[in-house]
Amino acid sequence: MPAIFPRWTNKIPLALGVLGPLAGVGLVLFVWVYFSPSFTDVGYRPEQPVPFSHKLHAGEMGLDCRYCHNTVERAAHAAIPPAATCMNCHSQVKIDSPKLAPVRRSYNTGEPVPWVRVHQLPDFAYFDHSPHIAAGVGCASCHGRIDTMTVVAMDQPLSMGWCLDCHRNPEPHLRPLDQVTNMSWGDSETEDTMIDALRKLAGTSAPAETAGEQQTYNYREDPERTRLPEPPVACSGCHR
Amino acid sequence: MTLVTGNNVTFKQLTDDVARPIEDPPLGWWLAFGLALPLLGLLGVALAYLLWEGVGIWGVNNPVGWGWAIVNFVFWVGIGHAGTLISAILFLFRQNWRTAVNRSAEAMTIFAVICAGMFPGIHTGRPWLDYWMFPLPNQMQMWPNFRSPLLWDVFAVSTYFTVSLLFWYVGLVPDLATMRDRAKSKIGQFAYGLFALGWRGSTRHWQHYEKAYLLLAGLATPLVLSVHTIVSFDFAVSNLPGWHTTIFPPYFVAGAIFSGFGMVLTLLIPLRKWYKLEHIITIKHLENMAKVILLTGSLVGYAYAMEFFIAWYSGNAYESFAFVNRAFGDYWWAYWTMVSCNVISPQLVWFKKIRRSPMALFILSIFVNIGMWFERFVITVTSLHHDFMPSSWGYYTATFWDLAFLLGSFGLFFTLFLLFCRFLPMIALAEIKAVLPIANPHYGEEDGHHE
Numbered sequence: 001m002p003a004i005f006p007r008w009t010n011k012i013p014l015a016l017g018v019l020g021p022l023a024g025v026g027l028v029l030f031v032w033v034y035f036s037p038s039f040t041d042v043g044y045r046p047e048q049p050v051p052f053s054h055k056l057h058a059g060e061m062g063l064d065c066r067y068c069h070n071t072v073e074r075a076a077h078a079a080i081p082p083a084a085t086c087m088n089c090h091s092q093v094k095i096d097s098p099k100l101a102p103v104r105r106s107y108n109t110g111e112p113v114p115w116v117r118v119h120q121l122p123d124f125a126y127f128d129h130s131p132h133i134a135a136g137v138g139c140a141s142c143h144g145r146i147d148t149m150t151v152v153a154m155d156q157p158l159s160m161g162w163c164l165d166c167h168r169n170p171e172p173h174l175r176p177l178d179q180v181t182n183m184s185w186g187d188s189e190t191e192d193t194m195i196d197a198l199r200k201l202a203g204t205s206a207p208a209e210t211a212g213e214q215q216t217y218n219y220r221e222d223p224e225r226t227r228l229p230e231p232p233v234a235c236s237g238c239h240r
Numbered sequence: 241m242t243l244v245t246g247n248n249v250t251f252k253q254l255t256d257d258v259a260r261p262i263e264d265p266p267l268g269w270w271l272a273f274g275l276a277l278p279l280l281g282l283l284g285v286a287l288a289y290l291l292w293e294g295v296g297i298w299g300v301n302n303p304v305g306w307g308w309a310i311v312n313f314v315f316w317v318g319i320g321h322a323g324t325l326i327s328a329i330l331f332l333f334r335q336n337w338r339t340a341v342n343r344s345a346e347a348m349t350i351f352a353v354i355c356a357g358m359f360p361g362i363h364t365g366r367p368w369l370d371y372w373m374f375p376l377p378n379q380m381q382m383w384p385n386f387r388s389p390l391l392w393d394v395f396a397v398s399t400y401f402t403v404s405l406l407f408w409y410v411g412l413v414p415d416l417a418t419m420r421d422r423a424k425s426k427i428g429q430f431a432y433g434l435f436a437l438g439w440r441g442s443t444r445h446w447q448h449y450e451k452a453y454l455l456l457a458g459l460a461t462p463l464v465l466s467v468h469t470i471v472s473f474d475f476a477v478s479n480l481p482g483w484h485t486t487i488f489p490p491y492f493v494a495g496a497i498f499s500g501f502g503m504v505l506t507l508l509i510p511l512r513k514w515y516k517l518e519h520i521i522t523i524k525h526l527e528n529m530a531k532v533i534l535l536t537g538s539l540v541g542y543a544y545a546m547e548f549f550i551a552w553y554s555g556n557a558y559e560s561f562a563f564v565n566r567a568f569g570d571y572w573w574a575y576w577t578m579v580s581c582n583v584i585s586p587q588l589v590w591f592k593k594i595r596r597s598p599m600a601l602f603i604l605s606i607f608v609n610i611g612m613w614f615e616r617f618v619i620t621v622t623s624l625h626h627d628f629m630p631s632s633w634g635y636y637t638a639t640f641w642d643l644a645f646l647l648g649s650f651g652l653f654f655t656l657f658l659l660f661c662r663f664l665p666m667i668a669l670a671e672i673k674a675v676l677p678i679a680n681p682h683y684g685e686e687d688g689h690h691e
Contacts, residue, residue: 037379
């Protein structure tokens, strides 16, 4: 009887034995990395109906975040300002700018400007801005350096693992309570810690200036704090 | 004991007898397949509707949050147990009569576990999140709760499925080679040849085969006990009266073997007739399985009685209430269906006439199947519907879609099993040849009254 299979097919079971597990591990790694919000969501930068520049307003002019997002200290939701807030200034400056036409229309009709939402948590995750502000988590910790963004983009993944990282160890992300909206406080948190780490690897210690206030801040000894933050880590903390 | 009846059955004849229905399926097969396919279609419709609409299509709600999905899961996992028992434990105990039924019982095990595994996969209505059941790294940093018996179940059932599948497949290899060598078409040669893994029947092949088979039998033996023990932990580890019972593990294992043998009889009694295999799966085989049913049915009956005894003996008011409510409460009809099918009907096997009559055993096996499904229903639903707070008591009713999933799982099971009968030898040819009278070295000797 002639052979049904050529001789090289003898290697198939062996190859499957090696490639099968590798494919399994590869699939897990692939989903872990590429299905995660740090890959799919970070950098999301939708086009907005008004080319409002946070870089100009919050950065160069130095408006405080709370001038517009005024409910953030008291409410779950950090309010998107009504057109009236814009008109506080824009009834005086750039009153004829065509870029501001949707704002003026909204001001006159009461119909809100259709801003496109950038940061959105799923409905099953309970989130409240106010305790985060009260605990001294800086705006920039979650939203990034908004004061450098011409168009706002997502800076952090806002994934569950990312939330838990801070809830389990909040200390590196806490700052004095009066520095919450300060975009450049302890700027080293993002860029300079990396430089510090590199310096440590190289064996040279960081110069005193860049070590800055952040490294010396100990929230447990801050007299301004009446109570210490206790972030929930149980499921029901956020999935109520 | 003659395991294969008939005069002078030769090896060739036996191969022909088993392979004939594969090469030319009898009418009975087509009829059964014609019944199974629409049920499978019903499962497809039910699944599509479940994914579209969500688990609201089922009857589950407070206080009965565990409904037919877990009832069906436990039912099907239990069915699988006969396969492992026959293939592993009876093999290690050298019970030669298993050779006639082990192949189909193992196939039944695998298909039953597939049906069972479907229910945990879909019971949330979000099967794309099933990977949450496994300890895999993910962006949520979510990890299964290793203290939960539901997680142990994931490991128990998947181990069980893997070992059963390997066991079945290893046993199939020599027979696949037989089918390859008989195949006339190129496709047949290729397909059987692919899975026969180049088996040529050399002594070295047989040596490896026997070793692997024995090892797998050893590995599978603890699984007979472990799987349903852990399934019973799903209930027993919780603090609900009616579930929180130490007798659950042995009682579930006995019930699982009971239901498994019931299903083996349900499948084999018609098949041996359609496939003309009455000389291989003899009355003696049916009788042996009926005896296992009698034993395990009585064990289950003992467990039912013991639950009541402990409910009284413990002096725990909630436990007593749970059991009195079980037998005489809103679901009395389910309880007494269970008792009559599982405890009373197997006692008929004491009569020799009944345990040697295929028709009677077939009917009995149907009762066993019904009874064991009701057992899981009774345990799940009666314990939940009247829990600690009378204000939250309720009455659970299944919906049409609950029924569709039960019937659909039968459709899946029978479709898979019939496809198995259609393409693979349902008798372990290589094994049964060893118990043929002519395989006896003293066969045909003058005074050789070969028993």
